[in-house]
Amino acid sequence: MQTCLEMRNICKTYSINGRTVNKNVDLTVRKGEIHALLGENGAGKTTLMNILYGIIHPDSGEIFINGKKVFIDSPLTANRSGIGMVHQHFRLIDDFTVAQNVVLGMEPRHGLFKFDNTKAEKDVLSVINKNGFKLEPNAKISDLSVGQMQQVEIVKMLYRKADLLILDEPTSVLTEHEIQNLFIRLKKLVKTGKTVIIITHKLKEVKRLSDRLTVLRSGKVVGVRNTADVDESEISRLMVGRTVALKPIKVETEIKEEALKLENVVLKKRRQERPILDNLSFKVFKGEILGIAAVAGNGLSELENLLGGMVRITSGRLLINGQDVTNEGAAVFRRAGLSYVPSDRLKRGSSIESSVRENIILTNHHRFVKKTGEIDSSAADEFSSKLIDNFNIDADPSTRTGTLSGGNIQKVILSRELEHIDGLVVFAEPTWGLDIASSEYIYKKIIEVKSEGAAVVIISSNIEEIINLSDRIIVMHSGEIVCETKNTEDIDAAVIGDYMLGLKNDFSKVTNER
Amino acid sequence: MKDSRNCSTVQLSGVLVTLAAAAVVVIVSIFILSKTPFSTIYYFFIGPFANKYYLGNMLNSVVPLIFTGLGISFAFKASMFNLGGEGQVYAGGFIAASVALLIPSLPGVIGIFLSLLVAAVCGALIAGLSGFFKMKWNTDELITSFLISNALIYTIDFFITGPMDDPTNNLLATRKIASQYHLLRIFPPSSLNISVIIAILAVIFSFWILFKTNHGYELRLSGLNSEFARYGGINIGKYIFLPMLWSGAFNALAGAVSVLGTTHCCIKGFSNGVGWNGIAVALIARNNPAAVVPAALFFAFIEAGANSAMINADVTIEIASIVKAVIFFLITSRVIYNSFRRKALV
Ligand SMILES: Nc1ncnc2c1ncn2[C@@H]1O[C@H](COP(=O)(O)OP(=O)(O)O)[C@@H](O)[C@H]1O
Numbered sequence: 017m018q019t020c021l022e023m024r025n026i027c028k029t030y031s032i033n034g035r036t037v038n039k040n041v042d043l044t045v046r047k048g049e050i051h052a053l054l055g056e057n058g059a060g061k062t063t064l065m066n067i068l069y070g071i072i073h074p075d076s077g078e079i080f081i082n083g084k085k086v087f088i089d090s091p092l093t094a095n096r097s098g099i100g101m102v103h104q105h106f107r108l109i110d111d112f113t114v115a116q117n118v119v120l121g122m123e124p125r126h127g128l129f130k131f132d133n134t135k136a137e138k139d140v141l142s143v144i145n146k147n148g149f150k151l152e153p154n155a156k157i158s159d160l161s162v163g164q165m166q167q168v169e170i171v172k173m174l175y176r177k178a179d180l181l182i183l184d185e186p187t188s189v190l191t192e193h194e195i196q197n198l199f200i201r202l203k204k205l206v207k208t209g210k211t212v213i214i215i216t217h218k219l220k221e222v223k224r225l226s227d228r229l230t231v232l233r234s235g236k237v238v239g240v241r242n243t244a245d246v247d248e249s250e251i252s253r254l255m256v257g258r259t260v261a262l263k264p265i266k267v268e269t270e271i272k273e274e275a276l277k278l279e280n281v282v283l284k285k286r287r288q289e290r291p292i293l294d295n296l297s298f299k300v301f302k303g304e305i306l307g308i309a310a311v312a313g314n315g316l317s318e319l320e321n322l323l324g325g326m327v328r329i330t331s332g333r334l335l336i337n338g339q340d341v342t343n344e345g346a347a348v349f350r351r352a353g354l355s356y357v358p359s360d361r362l363k364r365g366s367s368i369e370s371s372v373r374e375n376i377i378l379t380n381h382h383r384f385v386k387k388t389g390e391i392d393s394s395a396a397d398e399f400s401s402k403l404i405d406n407f408n409i410d411a412d413p414s415t416r417t418g419t420l421s422g423g424n425i426q427k428v429i430l431s432r433e434l435e436h437i438d439g440l441v442v443f444a445e446p447t448w449g450l451d452i453a454s455s456e457y458i459y460k461k462i463i464e465v466k467s468e469g470a471a472v473v474i475i476s477s478n479i480e481e482i483i484n485l486s487d488r489i490i491v492m493h494s495g496e497i498v499c500e501t502k503n504t505e506d507i508d509a510a511v512i513g514d515y516m517l518g519l520k521n522d523f524s525k526v527t528n529e530r
Numbered sequence: 531m532k533d534s535r536n537c538s539t540v541q542l543s544g545v546l547v548t549l550a551a552a553a554v555v556v557i558v559s560i561f562i563l564s565k566t567p568f569s570t571i572y573y574f575f576i577g578p579f580a581n582k583y584y585l586g587n588m589l590n591s592v593v594p595l596i597f598t599g600l601g602i603s604f605a606f607k608a609s610m611f612n613l614g615g616e617g618q619v620y621a622g623g624f625i626a627a628s629v630a631l632l633i634p635s636l637p638g639v640i641g642i643f644l645s646l647l648v649a650a651v652c653g654a655l656i657a658g659l660s661g662f663f664k665m666k667w668n669t670d671e672l673i674t675s676f677l678i679s680n681a682l683i684y685t686i687d688f689f690i691t692g693p694m695d696d697p698t699n700n701l702l703a704t705r706k707i708a709s710q711y712h713l714l715r716i717f718p719p720s721s722l723n724i725s726v727i728i729a730i731l732a733v734i735f736s737f738w739i740l741f742k743t744n745h746g747y748e749l750r751l752s753g754l755n756s757e758f759a760r761y762g763g764i765n766i767g768k769y770i771f772l773p774m775l776w777s778g779a780f781n782a783l784a785g786a787v788s789v790l791g792t793t794h795c796c797i798k799g800f801s802n803g804v805g806w807n808g809i810a811v812a813l814i815a816r817n818n819p820a821a822v823v824p825a826a827l828f829f830a831f832i833e834a835g836a837n838s839a840m841i842n843a844d845v846t847i848e849i850a851s852i853v854k855a856v857i858f859f860l861i862t863s864r865v866i867y868n869s870f871r872r873k874a875l876v
């Protein structure tokens with residue numbers, strides 16, 4: 017097969033921090049394939065692609081497009097060489113329409129100056145239709161979903177006649193449904209002769225989508241494979257550098273007393289008839305993991321807020337370890353025995369402007385208060401150093417939390433919440449956006465928490481995670497429980513997915529009566 | 531990994547660079563605005579140090595700025611805005627004078643302590659009211675503190691010009707307080723007095739409260755990220771109210787020490803911008819009590835320099851105000867500070 021792109025011996029050291037991020041990287045991509053570029057967070061994937069797209073200049077190395085050597089010094093030259101890139105963070109103008117965003121920079125004109133909106137919409141519509149996208153050219157960006165915005169970005173590159181399309185972690189912001197649609201579209205695109213490079217660290221997606229793959233680790237290429245020739249565990253071994261247990265090993269734990277109980281909980285927004293949480297009742301027992309799955313927007317984040325003591329309910333009751341804590345604040349929830357790892361790590365789970373020490377001691381800080389009202393700083397230091405060690409956090413107590421990687425911030429939160437467990441731990445989207453090594457670590461911790469005898473609730477939109485970890489599963493749709501079942505070996509992810517999408521709601525309730 | 535000490539050196543250098551830039555602006559604007567720029571620059575920069583009287587008075591004017599700088603810092607640290615500094619300073623001075631005038635003849639120390647205490651408590655309650663309203667009804671403390679302060683200023687003006695005016699002198703002011711309640715002068719012939727020591731103690735106390743105690747920890751966390759604080763079980767309503775108490779108390783003390791130490795009576799409108807300038811001081815100091823002292827010094831110096839240039843050279847009051855305004859603009863813009871900080875951190 018013909019080679020579409022060849023990058024040879026690319027080296028890049030960021031001068032501001034002296035970090036070498038690409039070391040003699042070679043990347044060969046064949047025409048008409050979907051090529052996955054893999055690696056853990058910080059492996060240098062984005063840097064390599066930014067070099068290809070002309071945003072960053074390499075220290076050395078060569079780039080060949082269709083066998084011809086090219087010098088790419090800006091995205092504009094990249095466009096001219098037929099390269100288009102969709103960034104991890106979209107670069108769209110909210111107040112412009114789809115068509116206006118797509119043509120921006122190469123607008124069709126009446127005469128010399130006047131922007132020709134009709135032609136823009138017509139041209140863009142033809143690109144949209146030709147490639148099977150579902151977009152209105154005259155819709156405003158601010159009215160679109162994240163998935164649609166991504167489509168706009170892709171259409172924008174196709175309008176620029178890109179033959180090689182780079183997608184940087186396109187799935188991290190999408191729902192399961194949107195991911196499927198994206199993959200279908202990408203497969204169609206390569207059939208028409210385009211070439212795709214996709215960055216990701218989700219192995220399932222790699223297997224599902226790509227033809228070949230290149231793995232980066234610490235800036236170096238550690239493997240190039242045909243996707244068909246490798247299995248997931250080998251890919252993850254290449255990425256992480258050691259064998260990882262992708263499926264956490266379940267342990268049987270004796271089920272003990274009830275730790276959490278919801279009774280007919282209803283949550284309504286003011287002046288809104290339809291409840292956001294509709295008559296929820298369930299129990300969680302010590303020694304089991306309850307997984308709660310739903311597609312975003314179906315009450316999952318409200319349920320998280322509720323269990324964390326962050327929101328007041330309209331009616332119903334909530335008990336933690338037998339204590340009625342309905343509509344009390346987080347302080348009472350915690351005293352009743354709650355530990356809670358929130359989904360929003362940066363806004364709720366940590367104070368990124370504060371030091372790691374100040375993040376770790378929260379909820380425990382009362383222990384260090386002396387009679388004078390002072391915080392015993394040496395005790396607090398010792399405490400946080402101990403947790404930093406125990407949880408392998410790459411930081412000092414005085415490091416500003418915002419400078420840590422996502423995985424390390426999550427570990428800071430875990431260390432604080434798991435330091436003292438009193439019967440109930442709620443994990444919300446525990447591995448969202450994290451790489452394999454961090455996810456593995458977190459799964460291990462969750463299993464550990466359960467085997468030590470606590471009740472665990474996992475709230476997640478990731479079905480796989482729910483199925484791999486939970487003993488029991490609840491699926492919510494539109495704020496209602498549509499399925500409650502024991503997690504047995506033969507459970508079908510697709511069926512759970514149907515419940516999540518609201519395609520099934522026959523309420524095959526398998527209760528855990530005790 | 532950067533440790534916190536490294537971080538605060540960076541912060542300090544950021545402040546110094548800002549101040550240096552401000553000095554450059556002063557010099558450039560003097561060259562533009564004055565016909566005799568060299569003598570103006572001389573009087574601007576050297577004037578405040580010309581003799582004991584000028585030097586002592588400049589240092590004395592630092593004291594209320596330290597108090598208001600601390601007051602505003604407390605509020606800012608908790609992400610609260612206290613725009614009522616001016617009224618709180620005025621009220622503090624007025625109440626301190628009233629207490630000193632009303633109490634019978636007590637030993638000096640006790641009388642001074644009493645009048646400072648009452649002033650601080652009243653200031654705390656005045657600002658605390660805005661915090662309380664916010665906690666209860668989520669009103670905007672920025673607006674309520676400003677409105678309350680304005681109403682107070684007019685009320686106090688009424689008392690000073692009416693019922694409490696001292697007919698024996700032609701100032702619009704209350705009677706003079708008894709001499710045993712005067713704060714001891716320490717640098718005659720200037721007005722510099724022992725309130726400077728009280729101010730230093732207040733700085734140490736504030737630093738201790740904010741960075742060493744549990745109260746300060748919770749206050750700062752609530753200010754940096756209130757959702758995180760709430761999630762961790764901190765009662766964030768408390769940290770809407772309490773920082774305003776601190777803020778009002780320190781602002782009121784600024785007025786109280788001016789009256790007991792400098793004017794010895796409450797003169798109409800004596801606060802004269804000290805409340806507002808506290809905001810500038812807190813901004814330069816990045817709400818760090820330790821940095822409030824140099825920031826207040828700087829501010830007092832600019833003020834004294836402008837006055838000296840006005841008296842001795844061809845600078846008019848408008849030009850002096852323009853220069854001050856430009857400096858204020860510069861230091862509040864944060865641009866220089868931040869760009870410096872970014873460079874130092876990466
Ligand atoms: N603009 C930059 N300046 C300095 N260092 C950077 C910059 N961008 C990325 N890095 C560093 O380079 C490494 C690789 O980053 P990146 O290419 O974004 O990795 P990936 O996309 O594989 O997660 C990281 O350690 C990151 O901190």
Ligand SMILES: [Mg+2]
Binds near residue numbers: 061062104
């Ligand atoms: Mg990246």
